[in-house]
Amino acid sequence: MRVAVGEDGRGGGALRVLTEDGVADGPVHRVPDLVAAVAERERDGAPRWVWPSTARLYPRLLRAGVRVARCHDLELVESLLLGHAGRYGEPRSVRAAWARLRGEPVPPDRPPREEAAQASLFDDDRERDAAGDDIEQVVAVHAAQRRAIAELDGFALLAAAESAGALVAAELTHDGLPWSADEHDALLTEMLGPRPSGGLRPRRLQDLADRINAAFGPRTHVNPDSPTQILKAFAAAGLPVPSTRAHVLKRLDHPAVPLLLEYKELARLHTAHGWAWLDTWVGGGRFRPEYVVGGVVSGRWATSGGGALQIPRVLRRAVVADPGWSLVVADAAQLEPRVLAALAGDRAFADAAAHGDLYAALSDAFRDSGEVSARDKAKIGLLSAMYGGGTGEAVQFLAVLKSRFPAAFEYVEAAARAGESGRLVRSRLGRTCPPPSAGWRELTSAGDDDGPAEPGRGTAAQALRSRGRFTRNFVVQATAADWALALLGSLRRRLTALDEPRLVFFQHDEVVVHTPEAQAEDVADAIRAAAEEARLLLFGDTPARFPMEIAIVDRYSDAK
DNA sequence: TGGGCCGGCGCG
DNA sequence: AAAGCGCGCCGGCCCA
DSSP states (O other): OEEEEEEOSSSOEEEEEEOTTOOBOSOOEEESOHHHHHHHHHHTTOOEEEESOHHHHHHHHHHTTOOOSEEEEHHHHHHHHHHHTTOTTOOOSHHHHHHHHHTOOOOOOOOHHHHHHHHHHOOSHHHHHHHSOOHHHHHHHHHHHHHHHHTSTTHHHHHHHHHHHHHHHHHHHHHOEEOOHHHHHHHHHHHHOSOOSTTOOOHHHHHHHHHHHHHTOTTOOOOTTOHHHHHHHHHHTTOOOSOOOHHHHTTOOOTHHHHHHHHHHHHHHHHHHSHHHHHHHEETTEEOOOEETTOSTTSOOEESSTTGGGOOGGGGGGOBOOTTEEEEEEEETTHHHHHHHHHHTOHHHHHHTTSSOHHHHHGGGSOOOSSSOHHHHHHHHHHHHHHTOOSTTHHHHHHHHHHHOHHHHHHHHHHHHHHHTTOOOBOTTOOBOOOOOHHHHHHHHSOOTTSOOOTTTOOHHHHHHHHHHHHHHHHHHHHHHHHHHHHHHHHHHHHHHHSSOEEEEEOSSEEEEEEEGGGHHHHHHHHHHHHHHHHHHHHTTOSOOOOEEEEEESBGGGOO
């Protein structure tokens, strides 16, 4: 059973029962307390909730202690359908979708900030009504989406997985990642010195900054945070460099270099994940980042604050399970090459990807050269195939891959050719890459491959290759995201059955579950089962496997 | 002073 | 050793 939901902007709303196809199957029920109404229906029957936006509605339900099993997120599905039709970036609200159905002018989406502010800003009923949902529109847009989905292979699963992902994302924010502010503070103090007052540099950073200045001599003054000033200082010292990136500096023989490298590393920790970050993002022993489902074209999630997907490895020491609880940390080993093996139906490759270390399994195709191990050659070759590299030694490694695994090789080559000719490519479940920009079409259609390039735009040949690399990678990265989303949905369902364990972190191909110690092994089993279910849902009987590396720990940093 | 771009680097 | 893909965030810096 499905139930359509519309909010009225005052805490109430409307519900309407639908058939699976989305046909209204009863009258509209107006309810004064939407949270209570959803809670009640979820208890007796757990329908699939059809609502405009999980990100807007579900946090309120969670705060009231209400969790739901399934939903259909109209805005996320609208985005997927628009993308499939090559119409990236068009408004995706229910209002906009309704207008498209009726051939009326399509209203633009409201920026997220305005949306967040809306609840508190309205001071009269008319404005509230304008911000609320029209249940008739909800029902009609859902029915149209169901019809469109039915025409597209894999899309029903994609819509369900994306919607389940939205539930997970809201729950991750609500539950939070266990985070020890004391451990974090101790780590910062160890590495940077005591917390400074005001906007001062921590002692260790100031000390390094002073020594860097001394290393450049008495007449030079540099702010180590300024790449421009560092470039000038090295040039003045007779060492012109193209940039101040760590790998460039490493090649220089100058006393400032080791100091600068250390400064950069510590300054990064201080500015990105220092005390200010701790104050802003950690409270009550939990880190609560905001995730953006569908925020990356490939279907990966983005974050809108807190940088949850860029937590430095050294900080994982601050992620500590509650007393009597454990963290179950699981990541999909070498997910992308395995996805390619399954996608391409490359028998030899999939067999190699059936067990254990994939790169090691492929390394018999290569020879150790002393400098580079056979395993590393296999890895470089694979990454080059998936990312579009192919300079230097990678060329030979690619050639070996091509002869050993022709189907996998051809799969990504075909995706690259599609991109270069301006066509769209899709993930296994149908998530579609954005079309090339008008500027790209203009630049590449003239046929002036090596004509004079306009400043800053590059040549047509560069643009073609760049688009080819993008679509080449898209098919693999987006299908890996399909798989991860399917795993997440399956795991969420299994954890609900275990009751207490909670998903607390998700990062592309890795999950962390916070669980009572006694249930840790059950959680590990649930993760393995979810990975297997995702494999079957996406690829059926492929011989490729997606092994999960699982660790049961008290601290995130103790996993691998 | 605030917006926007860029260099650089964290994560996968 | 870096590279080839996808992101977010910071400080510096330029401009209005």
